[in-house]
Amino acid sequence: MKNNMIAGTNYIGKSTRRVDGIKKVTGQAPYIAEFNPADLVHGYVINSRIAKGKITSIHREKALKVPGVREIFTHENVPLEVKIDSDYTDPLSPPGSPFRPLYDDKILYNGQPIALIVADTFETAAFAAGLVEVEYEEEDHGEVDLKKNLEQATHEDVPDPAEPRGNAEDAFEDSESKIEAEYYQPREYHNPMEPFASVASWNEEEGSFSIYDKIQGVSSSQGYIAGIFNLEKEKVRVISPFIGGAFGSGLRPQYQLFFAAMASKALKLPVKVVMTRTQMFTFGHRPACLQRVKLSADKTGKLTSIQHEAFSETSKFEKFNETIVDWSGLMYECENVKLDYQLVPLDVYTPMDMRAPGGSTGIFALECAMDELAIETGIDPLELRLINYAEKDQNENKPFSSKELKACYQRAAEKFGWQNRKPEPRSNKQGNKLVGYGMATGVWEAMQQKSSAKAILTAGGKLTVSSGTADIGTGTYTIMSQIAAEMLGISLENVEFKLGDSTLPEAPIEGGSWTASSVGSAVKLVCSKLQETIFAMAAQTNTDIFENKLIENAVFSNGEISVGNSTAIPYVEIIKAAGKKSIEVEVNSEPEDDRSNYSCYSHSCVMVEVHVDEDTGMISVPRVVNAIAGGKILNPKTAESQIIGGVAWGIGMALEEEGMMDSRNGRIMNANLAEYHVAVHADVQEIDVIFVEEQDDIVNPLGAKGLGELGIVGVASAISNALYNATGKRVRELPFTLDKVL
Ligand code: MOS
DSSP states (O other): OOOOOOOSSSOTTOOOOOOTTHHHTOOOOOGGOOOOOTEEEEEEEOSSSSSSSSEEEEEOHHHSSSHHHHHHHEESOOOOTTSSOOOOOTTTOOOOOOOOTTTTSSSOSSTTTEEEESSSSSHHHHHHHTEEEEEEEOOSSSOOOOGGGGGGOOEEEEESSSSOBBBBHHHHOOSSEEEEEEEOOBOOOOOSOOOEEEEEEEEEETEEEEEEEOOHHHHHHHHHHHHHOOOGGGEEEEOOOOOOTTTTTTOOOHHHHHHHHHHHHTTTEEEEOOOGGGGSSSSBBOOOOEEEEEEEEOOOOOOOEEEEEEEEEEEBOOOOOOOOOOOHHHOOOOSSSOOOEEEEEEEOOOOOOSSTTTTHHHHHHHHHHHHHHHHHHHHHHHHHHHTBBBBBETTTTTTSSSSOHHHHHHHHHEEEEEEESSTTTOOOETTTTEEEEEEEEEEEEOOOOOOEEEEEEESSOOOOOOOOOOOSSSHHHHHHHHHHHHHHHHOOGEEEESSSBBTTOOOOOOTOOOHHHHHHHHHHHHHHHHHHHHHHHHHHTTTHHTTOOOOGGGEEEEEEEHHHHHHHHEEHHHHHHOSHHHHEEEEEEEOOGGGGGGOOOEEEEEEEEEETTTTTTOEEEEEEEEEEBBBSSSSSHHHHHHHHHHHHHHHHHHHHHOEEEEETTTTTSSSSSSSOOOOOOOOOOOOEEEEEEOOOSSSSSTTTTTTTTTGGTHHHHHHHHHHHHHHHHOBBBBSOOOHHOO
């Protein structure tokens, strides 16, 4: 992309407060459940108590008598149109058939939505729900335990991991140092603060929906509803201005959207459906995963083989997959690599992407295994990583577009004081606390998707840039405003960025840490086109200055354009002189061809200190240093927040998070935040985030790699490794609760 910019404002790369921050802290940012169109009625979902079987009867009579109850939808009276010729897929549907709410009497998993009560208030609907009697015929208790059902593991409809290379088995046998270990991670739930919610209004005259939905990309909900109701996409407008966290749970539309839309069309009233916290445990989760890793090395610590296999849960109707084992062929230089990935279909809902899906899982196993190999070879864990540093991507046989991981290792080690680590377990004590140091490498792919954007500059000097993307709390509003302000050389106050509306230019779903790179590139491009438009207009309106000049020499600064040492002319004057109220441009941007010749990844080095109370086994993490190579950092403040959030979650993943399934009845045992523990303030102490310099001219026009997911990767392994260093006990099963450490 041509870059005409010599900006005077320098917003890119500067710590900038969130442009939506004041709205958020003063309650002026509306979340989905706060939209209340006229005549709104409320839906409340009833969920299945059993995990497998069928509904034999649903008694609605008592509940229907409650004053204020409008209707109760079940599989017996749901409008036929959502059963016939309906397409329930969404842009991220994995292989299989998506779940269809109220389709028939079959129960596929515990928590499956089986009825919707619609009433004048939420409370009435919730009360009436308690009066609906459901009888079931349980087939059996369902298979919900990954470890107990490994024999059902399959490769069918599962993407192959990276090609094997060399002969890992033989190399393993012939090597001097080797380790072999099994790691387990339970299922985990996203649990954003904002529960899932949808407000749907069917317009009978126009045959169209107007919908507010909690989603990470309006195009996802739009396509889903259009498919179910056989509508043109243009007949479904989806709005989603603010998201109270999602972490991947909003990548696919959730069942409340179906219910709100279905009931609104059937009743010809606007319907709001909000999930309860318990219902937040009745759809996608990070899948449970069992991993086996074998590593071997020669005397010098050079890896001679890597074998990594993973078994991950999925539902019986969809084959959800993520990239778990491929990282092991990428992270370190090794000639003999063998990877395997299988899915185990269970009687559960389809798992979903959750912050650094696959990466946080696979790296947990690999980076614990690397620590075990370090112990086995007697080499310092950091040194072992440096010995095996990968200068190119051997999976793809491509160079990296940039990789400043060595700088991450160095900066993290300095800041953390890695040289003070005592290699002998139990040798570092503070009072009755055992002190341990641990480290891990982190990695995430730097992706870029097609994206569009529109820019309007008014004769009043206001710039509005828009794209149908989302801001799930990551700072999209802010960084896009920064890019636009910098490109046009105007102040941030004069820029508005609009997102979260399906009538805006199409953007990818916000996920995969690709929004800064994808939408950011579109915003940069559209502003660059706007520069060209202004320049072309200036050549007409101010001929004396701009005629026969090159745009490459133009300067866009302080809301003015100049060329060479010329007088600077305000854009507003040019627009007015041209007799226009505003100028408008729209672009589609996509990754440049050259990018496919390179492997694009962000990297990190995370180092942690843990304290283990010798008497109680209590574990704390007083200190984490995470050094990040993420390309150009557009806004250090929001970037740091992303990494801190990831690390905090990594601490929860290591020490607390565990979705428990009762295999006696197929039920989720801890579907609430009292029993499903997440890291809270007391668990999260000092977190130091370091961004190392990383120049990347290939990854995208901004040189930014994305930071939403990288922060969590490696944290749990670093904690496991520190626990070993503190106690001499190797914990390979998440979460590391006291009983496993004592
Ligand atoms: Mo992310 S798990 O792609 O929202």
